[in-house]
Amino acid sequence: MKTRWPQRLFLGVLALFMAAPLIIVAGVSVNEKQSLEFPPQGFSLAWYLEIFANREWRNALWASLGLAACSAALAVAVAFPLAWFGWRRIAPWTRVLQLLGVAPFVLPPVITALGLLTFWATTGFYGQAWTAVISHATFFVTLPLVTLTLGFSSIDRPVVEAAATMGADDATVLRTVVLPLILPYVISGYAFTFVLSLNEYIIAYMTVGFTLETLPIKIFNALRYGYTPTMASVTVLFISLAALVFGLIARHGDLPRLLGAPAAERE
Amino acid sequence: MRREAPRRLADYAPLLFPGLMLLVFFVVPFGTMTAVSFFRRQQGGFYTPDFVLDNYGRFLSPFFGNVLGFSILLAVAVALACVALALPFTFTLSRMARRFQVLWLVALLSVLSLSEVIIGFAWSTLLSRTAGVTNILVALGLMNEPRALVPSLGAVLTAMIYQALPYTVLVMYPALVRLDPTLLEAAKTLGASPLRAFFNVVVPALRNTLVATVIMVFVFALGSYLLPQILGRPTHWTLSVLITDQAVYQSNMPFSAAMAVFLVLLSLALVGLTTLVGRKDEGA
Amino acid sequence: MSGLEIEGLSKRFGAFTAVDQVALSVTRGSFVCLLGPSGCGKTTLLRMIAGLEEPSEGRVRLEGEDITGLPTHRRNIGMVFQSLALFTHLSVGQNIAYALRIRGVASEAQDKRVRELLEMVHLGGFADRPVAKLSGGQRQRVAIARALAHSPRLFLLDEPLSALDAKLREAMQVELRQLQQALGITTVVVTHDQREAMTMADLVVVMGEGRVRQAAKPIEVYRQPADAFVAGFIGSTNLLPLTRAADGSALLWGHRVDGLAMPAGLAAGVLSVRPEDVRLQARGSGTLDARITFVRDLGATVETFLSANETTFVSVASPRERGPFAVGHTVGVALSAPQCLVFAA
Numbered sequence: 001m002k003t004r005w006p007q008r009l010f011l012g013v014l015a016l017f018m019a020a021p022l023i024i025v026a027g028v029s030v031n032e033k034q035s036l037e038f039p040p041q042g043f044s045l046a047w048y049l050e051i052f053a054n055r056e057w058r059n060a061l062w063a064s065l066g067l068a069a070c071s072a073a074l075a076v077a078v079a080f081p082l083a084w085f086g087w088r089r090i091a092p093w094t095r096v097l098q099l100l101g102v103a104p105f106v107l108p109p110v111i112t113a114l115g116l117l118t119f120w121a122t123t124g125f126y127g128q129a130w131t132a133v134i135s136h137a138t139f140f141v142t143l144p145l146v147t148l149t150l151g152f153s154s155i156d157r158p159v160v161e162a163a164a165t166m167g168a169d170d171a172t173v174l175r176t177v178v179l180p181l182i183l184p185y186v187i188s189g190y191a192f193t194f195v196l197s198l199n200e201y202i203i204a205y206m207t208v209g210f211t212l213e214t215l216p217i218k219i220f221n222a223l224r225y226g227y228t229p230t231m232a233s234v235t236v237l238f239i240s241l242a243a244l245v246f247g248l249i250a251r252h253g254d255l256p257r258l259l260g261a262p263a264a265e266r267e
Numbered sequence: 268m269r270r271e272a273p274r275r276l277a278d279y280a281p282l283l284f285p286g287l288m289l290l291v292f293f294v295v296p297f298g299t300m301t302a303v304s305f306f307r308r309q310q311g312g313f314y315t316p317d318f319v320l321d322n323y324g325r326f327l328s329p330f331f332g333n334v335l336g337f338s339i340l341l342a343v344a345v346a347l348a349c350v351a352l353a354l355p356f357t358f359t360l361s362r363m364a365r366r367f368q369v370l371w372l373v374a375l376l377s378v379l380s381l382s383e384v385i386i387g388f389a390w391s392t393l394l395s396r397t398a399g400v401t402n403i404l405v406a407l408g409l410m411n412e413p414r415a416l417v418p419s420l421g422a423v424l425t426a427m428i429y430q431a432l433p434y435t436v437l438v439m440y441p442a443l444v445r446l447d448p449t450l451l452e453a454a455k456t457l458g459a460s461p462l463r464a465f466f467n468v469v470v471p472a473l474r475n476t477l478v479a480t481v482i483m484v485f486v487f488a489l490g491s492y493l494l495p496q497i498l499g500r501p502t503h504w505t506l507s508v509l510i511t512d513q514a515v516y517q518s519n520m521p522f523s524a525a526m527a528v529f530l531v532l533l534s535l536a537l538v539g540l541t542t543l544v545g546r547k548d549e550g551a
Numbered sequence: 552m553s554g555l556e557i558e559g560l561s562k563r564f565g566a567f568t569a570v571d572q573v574a575l576s577v578t579r580g581s582f583v584c585l586l587g588p589s590g591c592g593k594t595t596l597l598r599m600i601a602g603l604e605e606p607s608e609g610r611v612r613l614e615g616e617d618i619t620g621l622p623t624h625r626r627n628i629g630m631v632f633q634s635l636a637l638f639t640h641l642s643v644g645q646n647i648a649y650a651l652r653i654r655g656v657a658s659e660a661q662d663k664r665v666r667e668l669l670e671m672v673h674l675g676g677f678a679d680r681p682v683a684k685l686s687g688g689q690r691q692r693v694a695i696a697r698a699l700a701h702s703p704r705l706f707l708l709d710e711p712l713s714a715l716d717a718k719l720r721e722a723m724q725v726e727l728r729q730l731q732q733a734l735g736i737t738t739v740v741v742t743h744d745q746r747e748a749m750t751m752a753d754l755v756v757v758m759g760e761g762r763v764r765q766a767a768k769p770i771e772v773y774r775q776p777a778d779a780f781v782a783g784f785i786g787s788t789n790l791l792p793l794t795r796a797a798d799g800s801a802l803l804w805g806h807r808v809d810g811l812a813m814p815a816g817l818a819a820g821v822l823s824v825r826p827e828d829v830r831l832q833a834r835g836s837g838t839l840d841a842r843i844t845f846v847r848d849l850g851a852t853v854e855t856f857l858s859a860n861e862t863t864f865v866s867v868a869s870p871r872e873r874g875p876f877a878v879g880h881t882v883g884v885a886l887s888a889p890q891c892l893v894f895a896a
Contacts (some may be wrong), residue, residue: 025392138293206514447634
């Protein structure tokens, strides 16, 4: 279907709408002085260096990266056996567990954040760094669960059966056939969760906000207590990272399919 | 490795770890939250285990009624606006060549991954006096001097639409990408102009998807806890803002928990409605 | 009387040419089949006639009017899609009335026309049925009725019968042809089934690799195929290599074929002979000898697979005509010039 000019215009306006705040933020991030100005007066990449040079921002960066890496790993670790079981076995009531896995994401994050807050407060572990890892992992478990379920369902069952006829037992099939086929989905599930955990604010804040500062928490505090263009440079960093990760997933996998499209026809 | 029902207890082993994790760290927290909602609040930010309905009683105040009403109206407005914008966009997207689709999807996912804090920051900058869009209007000669467009209801609404739009597109995407392209073509051969064909044929075929999407986006919008706070005045605060505010700043956990429980029940009911609507569609 | 005129129509997708300089002249009221293997461009051609694809070059004229630049919804055509594309949110009657509804026809007139069409496709009384509850054949008829409701001047069908089972398909072929003749509407059908084309069409247009290979009456295309491609596509045929003898006669692997001459200027070519024209005789008689490698006895006919010079070809005969030849035998193969066609290699 050829795109006529009203459609092109609509797409252009929408693209502008989506990009506008980010363009402004990018502009603000290169402003020479520590003031909120657009168009930027002078050009300086100092605020990008600040993320690494300034101890507070650097610590926050490490905290965010560490939290993201660990919680993504944990989320995948929880999701994998669940998705595997759903594929391997016919046990309809395990749909309940799968639904439970999807639930955290469907509800407003505030609620999950509050629930976790009360939980950690009640159990007495409130404020410890590892509680954030578990909290994030639980909240984000939906993402790897969905990608892994999709991945398993795309495994051609005759492939597994062929391996069995050639003498592979269950463990060998898992190791030599299933795992290599499911690996791209594991990676994309991990990557999705990593990116989202990096950006996540409310759960991190409510569980460990007073003891550990992640980058989004630091940005929020900066919003309240004192503006610095580093907020803007961190934002640009985040969105670039997200675009990079999703771009890589798109390059090596079938992104439309991950999002619900039928498998691509050969073009 | 045949696909079969589990026979021995050991076959259920894979479920142990995830089941435990989800039970302990998801189900139980909801339990504690519900329990806390019945606790008695004390001065100084503490609360004692108890069973009082005071916290739920505050729901009956006019203040709460206002906040609830406003939250619902705002979320409805965001949901309808997003679906109205996303429908033509996602339709166009689904008809694009694969590589352009991928480009847009990567862009949408990147925006979706941004936390509410960053979106709030970006929009407050965009609408501020010193760095905002009004500076561009001044440069073009359309305005005399730059002006801050925050705090305002319009700012809150716009930013919430911005936040929910990528989500809306991704929720609609599967249904639209699977839509039979010959339906539209058939309508055109019968004499309907492209616009007319879209409304006569495509929209009715997507009826259930659209309803489900509105509900999903409504639930999503209800969860905005920061945008109304950063970009609006206290009159614009929604339920989620109140929940965060009460929990963190007012140190009133029980009341916050009670509101959260209410929000959960509302969200679950609506999501349940969505699956019902979706299931009805499958028969057609 | 001018019906559909296509002049120099081409469609390119980047470096790939789907339709290459197609020219066609269809008399008003005739039934045309675009026939060819998948990927030959016939569907793309049909879609350009409908306005669903923009041509890279060329013009389309309908009853004298140049419709090349006209958008689909203004061409006044009726089209049946392979997927049928029925509107599942509307009833049978509402589907059929769609074109009338958007033209603002009064509802009594709509109802009358719907009844008329339902009778015509033998679905009387189905007006209020939901589309989802219909069988494949019934949906087919609704799609046809819907396309004809607004009395279009051109009727286009894209592989309309491919989803039906064999028996139903054959019945529908006849019905479709009879319907078309009763209405006298110019019709273009895309199909890959040559039997379908032979049954329904006044004009068969054989396409290959985006070009028209031959456009002629069905029996002409069968008896006098224009080239080896058409010969191979319509019915089955044996394609064998020919060389030129010093005196100009045709040689099949060095054997003279009685009465067959090579066309002037052709040093090598292809012989096309239908299996039913390959006769089996005693060894040593006939044009050449060949060994029988396989026999397929289908009851009404017997197919004999023969091998000579490492090439396999087929002879078909009824059991009565065929001699008692079995696998492994060497037999004489008789070819007679009137049934042989020579093409350029």
